[in-house]
Amino acid sequence: MTQKPIQKPVLNLSQIINMSVGFFGIQFGWDLQRANMGRIYENLGANPDQVPLLFLAAPLTGLIVQPIIGYLSDRTWHPTWGRRRPYFFIGALIASIALVFMPHSSELWMAASLLWILDVFGNVAMEPFRAFVSDKLPDHQVNRGFIMQSMMIGLGGSIASALPWIFNNMFSVSNVASFGEIPHNVKYSFYLGAFFFFAAVLYTVLTTKEYPPTEEEIIESKKGKGFINGVREILAAFKQMPKQMRIISLVQFFTWPGLFLMWFYYTTAVAVNVFGGKDASDPVYAAGADFGSLTLAYYSVVTFLFALILPKIADALGRKATHAICLLCGALGLISVAWVHDKNMLYLCMTGVGIAWASILSMPYAMLSGYLPKAKVGIYMGIFNFFIVMPEIIASLGFGWLMRNVLNNDRLLAVQLGGGLMILAAVICYLWIKDNRKEDKILATELAIEENKTV
Template sequence: MASTAKPRQSWAGLWNISFGFFGIQIGFALQNSNMSRIFQTLGSSLDDLPALWVAAPLTGLLVQPIIGHMSDRTWLGRLGRRRPYFLAGAILAALSLILMPLSGALLMAALLLWMLDASLNVSMEPFRAFVGDMLPKDQHTAGYAVQTAFIGAGAVVGSIFPYLLDHWGVANEAAPGQIPDTVRYSFWAGGVALFAAVMWTILTTREYSPDEVRAFADGGEEVDGGQTLRALASRSLTSSVLWIAAGAVVVAVTEIYALEKEVYLLGGLLIAYGIASIAGITMAKGGRSSNMLSSIVGDFSGMPPLMKKLALAQFFSWSALFIMWINTTPVVAQYFFGSADADSAAYQDGANWVGVLFATYNGVAAIAALTLLPFLARRIGKVRTHIAGLLCGAAGYASFFLFKDPQHLLIAEIGVGIAWASILAMPYAILASNLPQQKLGIFMGLFNVFVVVPQLLVATVMGSIMKALFPDQPIYTMAFAAGVMVLAALAMLRVEEKAQ
């Protein structure tokens, strides 16, 4: 079959392809800026916050590779291969957002966080591949920039909603153990907005058929799925056993030194991956070529070198982001509004201000994605642009130690916003131009493992570190965030950018 080029998309086409992410990010923003507040309102202590947040990244770790693998192999007539997952995830996420403010206990809130994050990941993961599916290589940067702009815009709406409702007269305080009306109404409105935005993309786009995808010339080098499984079948079980041994060591150290109970999860995940690897290798050796587990394990172990180098930078940058999402509310409430009591008016005012701060960095990201990042990428390349963005984020986190007035934190959020825009756009633009088209979903899903694993690491070990070194002083989490963001920038020095 002769190769053909994908047609270029107009700005209207770019809008339609990514508008659903506007709604998805409203959901993520409501989750990120309000879940610590909800947990503390329902009785959680500061030390227990990381454990309650574990459900979100753990869900992403399991869901994204599976959805990526499945969406590469799905074709449901007029719905296509990515859009069925957009629809299913949007329905479940909207339901979770509507139910979350009705939580009357920590367990219910934690379970709904798990359901919300799972649903958001079901919709989000195929959206990353969708941009690569629909656009030629020379539009990848523009496509991911538009997607990032919608992410920023959606996050602004989701983050600032409680603050605006408070100023419009909606009650921002409630009886002890009750979620304020500002949060309740924000979640309900967010559920409606999420569903409507995803439906817009579903109804205004047409996916390329499998035959059309195979005919396109710009999807990267074709990959033989059987070759991946043959390579997996040739592997020994040594590395799998080492993963299990590492997990056992983590569990033993946690028990011996009485570390926080969340660290057991980290050990359990290492053991689980070792067992999954053994199962995948064994099935591949037995000639079972169509099983999902072997395909995922084989693709993970056979990631392209460029993807492995980018993964290290992702690991560090998302560690910093997750530290910020968990800890910004207690940091701002305690150090800038003078209260660590979740039932106090000062704490609720601080929590609302965090919504403004999060809206600010997301607004900066939306603007930077369409202006600063494309400008820099054309002149210094995507890799150097990403390094500069990460260093801006490190400076933003470090400046929390310099400011005393909460208004001045808006300056810090400019640096964070530039970093956020770069993290959401540059790695994916680099990857989409260098990955095989027919495996774009699974590789994007596996790449997002390095978004999720650092979140799990933060959720499992940060509590122990802070309790041992800086008890009741959450401000020092911002120093950790700044440090690991610098490590992300250093990791990008290993990435070589290919000329397009």
């Protein structure tokens, strides 16, 4: 028996927090690997020009897994587990196990293989979360849903990135390891990360219910099943992307290389270029890498705090202008790392990155959400991810050559290049994306009216 379409109720703050806590855990896992995998790879003998290729697991799995999981989750319904939550749970469980084993890697191939597993199931858990916001919230609360995810990402990322420094400086856990081994402060960080990843996702699974499918969604899910049909539908959706989505996707395409190059090289650039360390066995290098992770944690704190005021800025300036300005702040932060002589100036650089990160995690999705067909939100969110992972694949396959032959393995120049690409993304965002200031203000007014009704 088909059901009538459900009128989505306005959710209160605690309900929006409950449905977002899982993202805290997922981001905990992502930031642990982003802050530490470059260091782990170099500890296991990788050269700087090899690091991008060793990060290839993340974009390849995102390219393949996210649209498939989006397609499947759009068609999943279980009376107890719901639509998206089975994917949250399974992804979090296996990714958490990979986090436990990661710091026990003894060879590069082992670390790269575990990263592959972590990225596959991290994507399984993460992708449905973007569609979860559109599933649960009425249109005028979508902004708030994505901003809350940004806050959880900032909170999770700040703690995860700081853990190696915390274990070393507060609990005197060693941050130095012999060649071929992983420092104990990194090991303990991954153990704690596995706990937070799984526990946070489990909290959302247990505290948040999902709405049963509408009649339209039931009809859509019966149109065709199976892998071949799924591939056809994904390809058809790709060809039929709304114009606004194409432009926002182009902004993403040039935004994310700046972030990837930072995650590839920032921590080790601080260790070598700012602190003057030699290699992974050098205590100066270890102190620099820990401090680099600490400043990454700081930018996540900035993200968390800036997300509190980002909706008001977007209401005043419009989403596209807000996003463009935030991207320019991030670009300046990345480029200015090369001007640092006092290590504490890195906090100022990372302030710009934190502002950009808050916007990157919310504004593109908020701009996009109103243009997607409701029955295919999962698929389109997966396709949108193409434009995040494609530049990383290009960077992973080709940037090693650039590092070796053009940048002379200078990690700092790579970080600055990422800032330059972010400037290009900001220009495209401001010049090409449709100005939706009026629409934003209407939605803000509707939200205020609805919230007054619920008081």
